[in-house]
Amino acid sequence: MEILDKLTILADSAKYDASCSSSGSKRKNNTTGIGNGNFAGICHSWGADGRCISLLKILFSNSCIYDCKYCINRSSNSIKRATFTPQEVADLTINFYKRNYIEGLFLSSAVIRSPNYTMEMLIKTVLILRNEYNFNGYIHCKTIPGSDQSLIDKLGKLVDRMSINIELPSNNSLKLLAPQKEKANILQPMSYVSNNIKLNKLDKNKFKPNFVPAGQTTQLIIGATPESDLKILKLSEGLYNKLNLKRVYYSAYISVNNDKNLPMLSSPPLLRENRLYQADWLIRFYGFKANELLDETHPNFNNILDPKCEWALRNIENFPIEINTADYFTLLRVPGIGVISAKKIIRARRTFLLDFQELKKLGIVMKRAKYFITCKGKYYDKVYKFNQSFIETNLIYQERLSIPNKNFEQLSLFDNLSPTKEDTIKCLTGSL
Amino acid sequence: MSNWKLINTTFIYDGTFDGFLTIVFDVYSNKTLPKQICSKDLYIPNFLDKTLYINTNYEKSKRVFVGIEKNICYEALYNSYNAFLSNEKDKDINILKYLCEGFELGPKINNMLTNSYVYKVISMRKRVLFECHRLKGLLRFVEVQDNLFYASIHPDNNIIEPLGHHFINRLPNQYFIIHDKYRNLCFLYNGQTYEIIDSTNMNIPQFTESEKLYQNLWKAFFKTIAIKERKNPKCQMQYMPKKYWKDLIEMKY
Structure with a gap:
């Protein structure tokens, strides 16, 4: 060979x-x-x-x-x-x-x-x-x-x-x-x-x-x-x-194999x-x-929200978190703030108090984080409410925009008008 | 640095790191900030600009080089050297401001990420090193003679030197040429020493017989290792942008 x-x-x-x-x-x-x-x-x-x-x-x-x-x-x-x-x-x-x-x-x-x-x-x-x-x-x-x-x-x-x-x-x-x-x-x-x-x-x-x-x-x-x-x-x-x-x-x-004990997944x-x-x-x-x-009541992850968002929404009483005083591990629990962002925040706040504008300058993604933090005691401008259902709706709305939905279709006036067998025969014989 | 004099002059230098450090020396000792700094290859003469050519002075540049590590910190030297390899147009003036401010404040400068030029320098450093890391993987050698290997690259930033050092450590007994086709630079290594030369008139050599076999093997491996059911060209393109494809054996179009 x-x-x-x-x-x-x-x-x-x-x-x-x-x-x-x-x-x-x-x-x-x-x-x-x-x-x-x-x-x-x-x-x-x-x-x-x-x-x-x-x-x-x-x-x-x-x-x-x-x-x-x-x-x-x-x-x-x-x-x-x-x-x-x-x-x-x-x-x-x-x-x-x-x-x-x-x-x-x-x-x-x-x-x-x-x-x-x-x-x-x-x-x-x-x-x-x-x-x-x-x-x-x-x-x-x-x-x-x-x-x-x-x-x-x-x-x-x-x-x-x-x-x-x-x-x-x-x-x-x-x-x-x-x-x-x-x-x-x-x-x-x-x-x-x-x-x-x-x-x-x-x-x-x-x-x-x-x-x-x-x-x-x-x-x-x-x-x-x-x-x-x-x-x-x-x-x-x-x-x-x-x-x-x-x-x-x-x-x-x-x-890859067919067996009665294996599931058939498309x-x-x-x-x-x-x-x-x-x-x-x-x-x-x-x-x-x-x-x-996860716990016994929620044994599986959500389709739309990532695990950290899901956790944060279930434990909303821990939020909002003040960016200028929170310690490293608390920062890490904010959805949207990862290891690199948390380290950057800790480094930058040694010299300046941080505001939302500075956070953006540091390259911190605010898409999810803005709902869960305060800067100098203030909540993010465009978000006027801090309550669980408001945040959840917004987060889900954002995520749905980024996940391509394959289920919708272009509506058509003639959807219901697929030709029947008789129509086809009429067409073929030329009587229609 | 806030009370320094701003002058409406463009400083021109030879494009080397030593030349740039000479400018840092002059600027810091005169306490005057130029409007713009430009390498002589990139400078387009302009009717309105006042220009001043600064000759490279190795003594001055060495003093600054040692001084950065001594008076600011090693990280500042690391940041400024790597940011200097970037292809961004305003890199020089940003690094200059970063270093001058650094000489006044000391190592604390690296924490001031909300300062626009500090952030710029750090993000340039990051981009350069990221591209360097990426090309450590995406570079492909072709055997052109027994134990002589050739690779062409098209990087955005001038990363040929750090890239070359990586391969010297990795393949110390292999003779190789790394050819930066955008800048016409060649990194030559002969098993002991290396040299970076201009390669405007270089003939690209043909590859050997056995080379063809290994290229085919690699292409076959590349094709089989992907799982069809998980096909995801968008993800592939994100990690391996099209701009690098012309040098990749498996993706050549």
Whole structure:
């Protein structure tokens, strides 16, 4: 098989993995080597779906022994199968890297023969890159569930990031759709890696090999199973707090297989995915808790308003907030003010008292924020009322303008006058 | 700075950062603000303007360079150097005011974001570094000879130097040429030293055999990695504006 065909098949199988970040690693280059890590990450291109391409995202192989129902590579699917050799993957990575197409390698794999065998092949590939080519760029590798701990140790010392995809957010769903996998099998290596990262950070030895410096990630599929947003968000909050994950990716379910246990969706639930990402950011950078954003009475996010707006409207008694005196975390709770804006406000108010005009000058977006703040004790001019229903109506009105509504149609005088069968026959025979 | 004398003269300089710092030195020691500062390449002679050509003086510029870090702060030097790479027309006068005010107020100047020229300098710095970061990803090397790589770029701002340094750190053993086609500048690196030269009469070399293979592989990868069901050209265009497409192998039209 030609390398071009292999690349097409194995990139096609890998594309459903959402993770593609190259951030978090400061790996340095040496004089004879090639590549270095960029702490902020660099995106090199954007695909037709608008997702960034920063890593060469491929599977090592797509001939899987498992038969998970949601997965395109399940063993009972009749798709083209291919397997790389470690040398091929390494050559491809180096040549793409030299031309600045990519930031590094994201190597995942279906399980070939056994988890341990698959893991050994991944390690072999990474070893060629790190030792033979002296490659110091970013490498993200999948941990294969069920492989030995010694193999995880070995791989962890070579790569920058590791991940295991949980995919299905509850045990029941896992039993239903991926009967050969077990929750413990996934969580156990995950906590093993996170413990090792912690121990490695405590180690004060300057010359120690870094263990997974860019941390661990995972992915959850949204919309394949009936879990509510609250349940998913609680799960990711737990993962962040207990296992110190760097990221949880959410991937809107795309119907690739037909199965009686799977929902048939005409299009992937992209808005729901977006809301979960927004909430995820609120948890990681804004100091929110999953319980605050959603509760049993509201287990799912709103279609029109974003999670922060929704929270602010439900807790309207905390507002309005005085821009010139509020502390950082209170500022962050204002809809429309993010991390960058909050830092700018705190910096600028050291020298001047801020008014709405100055806020605009600083580049702070007032679209949502104006309803929730006061400057020097005054409320925004054009908004004359501070009450919940007024703000809610206005916010919804604003959002509706930006969401294209595909449901309306141009009215026509002749809508009801579609020709009947008899009319058509009359037309055809020429009597009309 | 509020009681300084304003004079109706346009200062002309050679367009280098050293030339600009010489102006800062002269302005600060004479306490007179010019109406406009312009690089000699961009200046269009005007019947009404009084002009004064300021010769670059490396001693003065070095004193200012050291003085900024010592008397204001490192951040001010960082802001002014990067804002200087911007392509905006009034960048010089804004940076000048920012630095002069900075010499009087000290590091506090960076907090005065509501001050129009401070905000301007900081936003110019941001725009320059953002474009630089973007091109760190969007630049595409083409192999023209064994271990010699060539890349053409069309950036809005003059970011060839910071961009070149990024690639020296990243690919220290690779010979490369980065060609800024708007400004006709070339960043040459030969494995040890680098040089920025004018490239008005440069022949663009042809690429090698193996290059074609990797370009095709990359195009195939680019095409397959997108999920059809999630097609979103607007989002793609937002991150990867059309102005950069002519240098991208996967998007070339």
